[in-house]
Amino acid sequence: MEIEDLSCDGLGVLPTSRNPVKHQARQLEPFLRGPVPIAWLARAASLRKPALTAGLCLWFQRGVKGSSGPIEVRAHVRRRLNISAGQMLRGLRALEAASLIRFEKSGRGRCPTVQIVDSSTFSTNGQSPPAP
Numbered sequence: 533m534e535i536e537d538l539s540c541d542g543l544g545v546l547p548t549s550r551n552p553v554k555h556q557a558r559q560l561e562p563f564l565r566g567p568v569p570i571a572w573l574a575r576a577a578s579l580r581k582p583a584l585t586a587g588l589c590l591w592f593q594r595g596v597k598g599s600s601g602p603i604e605v606r607a608h609v610r611r612r613l614n615i616s617a618g619q620m621l622r623g624l625r626a627l628e629a630a631s632l633i634r635f636e637k638s639g640r641g642r643c644p645t646v647q648i649v650d651s652s653t654f655s656t657n658g659q660s661p662p663a664p
Contacts, residue, residue: 564588565595572632572648579626586623587632589613590646600650604643 576587
């Protein structure tokens with residue numbers, strides 16, 4: 533018997549440890565990184581729709597940034613989430629009135645700067661947190 537007689541013409545070769553199957557790197561979709569305090573979301577949801585929409589955009593940007601410092605509200609993120617400039621501004625004002633954020637409008641053509649107020653500084657019974 534010759535070695536050529538043992539060939540498997542037309543049959544595929546199974547992968548071995550020397551020839552591993554390569555997996556294509558999967559691209560992750562952007563996601564809302566938590567934890568996002570339910571008390572904060574509930575308070576934002578009790579306001580008008582722009583407030584909750586703006587709040588979710590802020591929490592998304594906070595997760596991307598990875599820290600609890602001030603957030604610049606970037607137009608490209610707002611547009612990606614289908615939030616108009618007017619809707620974002622109305623939402624930020626409503627969130628500020630509810631003491632959920634501290635908001636500084638930087639001027640025409642500039643990104644507003646926002647600081648999310650920690651949910652532990654307010655109670656859910658409708659009382660505002662103490663002024664900083």
